[in-house]
Amino acid sequence: MSTKIFQNKKSDSIGKLKNHLELMKKELDDTHKQISTLKKSNEISDWEKIDHVNGKSISDLKQYEEKLTKEINATKKEIKSRSKVLLLTEVSILPVVFLLLIISGVGPDLVNNTLQESNSFKSRYFVENLRGDTLDTWKSWRLIGTTMNVNIIAPSNIPQEKVEIVKNAINSMEAIEIDDSLTHKGPKGSYSKYYVGWKGALNDIQNQIVSTEYQIPLDFNVMGSNGGEGDIVITLSSLRDVDGYSGYTKSIVEGNEILKSFITIYDTGNLDEEELSTITRHEFGHALGLGHSTAPEDLMAPTIDMTYPYISECNAAALVELYNGGQDTQVVCEK
Secondary structure, eight states: OOOOOOOOOTTSOHHHHHHHHHHHHHHHHHHHHHHHHHHHOTTSOHHHHHTTBTTBOHHHHHHHHHHHHHHHHHHHHHHHHHHHHHHHHHHHHHHHHHHHHHHHTOHHHHHHHHHHHHHHHHHHHHHHHHHOOEEEEOOBOOOSSSEEEEEEEOOTTSOHHHHHHHHHHHHOOOEEEEEGGGTTSSOTTOEEEEESSHHHHHHHHHTTSSOOSSOOOOEEEEEOOSSSOSSEEEEEOSSOOTTOOSEEEEEEEETTEEEEEEEEEOSGGGOOHHHHHHHHHHHHHHHHTEEEESOTTSTTSSSOOSSSOSEEHHHHHHHHHHTTTOTTOEEEOOO
């Protein structure tokens, strides 16, 4: 067995260090085998065991093994450090290489081809988002009149202000306009209307149409009872969902008619006003009969984007389609 100790030299190249590392790994493997050989030699005496492998005991081999391990780790760190320096050096000379390509006449074609590929991909993606997003519809309610009863159940440890936030996400009549360029829906200077509450969205869309096959809910009578009263029952839970969901909606249906919906909003005490409002709007959309949207920035997307978390005109239009008999369909958003 060789007793030499491998040493790192700062002047060595990365290639030499890697070769050096492989040698040390082989030496360490041989040492492991020699230690195993000594441990298995139970038939010889302790005195014979000392000289059983090239005159070295288990203790000597383990000390050498420890030294090799330290040397291997040190060499790995040195290789990693030098690789980072090399990468930074390569990045720093890229502008020079780019300039040489331009001077040589190769650069313009290379750059133009690269830009064309990049622009083509981005443009195609943008166009799909601009006119191709869809929103699933599910089942609808069959109301007599326009009023729906909503029961909010909140345990004693949930502040009343949280309940008011939920109410506002349902009954607010406030509308805002957002530039389409911010949501990738159109050019700068064109605007779309968004709604803070479902009541405002549904009443506005109702004013723009003649009628629908089934009555769209326009008024929400919000109550606070610990029983199961109400068409839609919203439970504000202080618990966290084990699967990490922020909200959950379960609806009881018969045929194509929703009979009752249950919404659970998790970890309510730790949600801020905007988060609680957004989750309420999203889950209430499910309770009204909407599925998920393919637009990642839409309120009804499976994963909610908090940038513009409001009810869109497409959400309201999808409900018109649904309550006009369009169950289990996909509504294409105009923008």
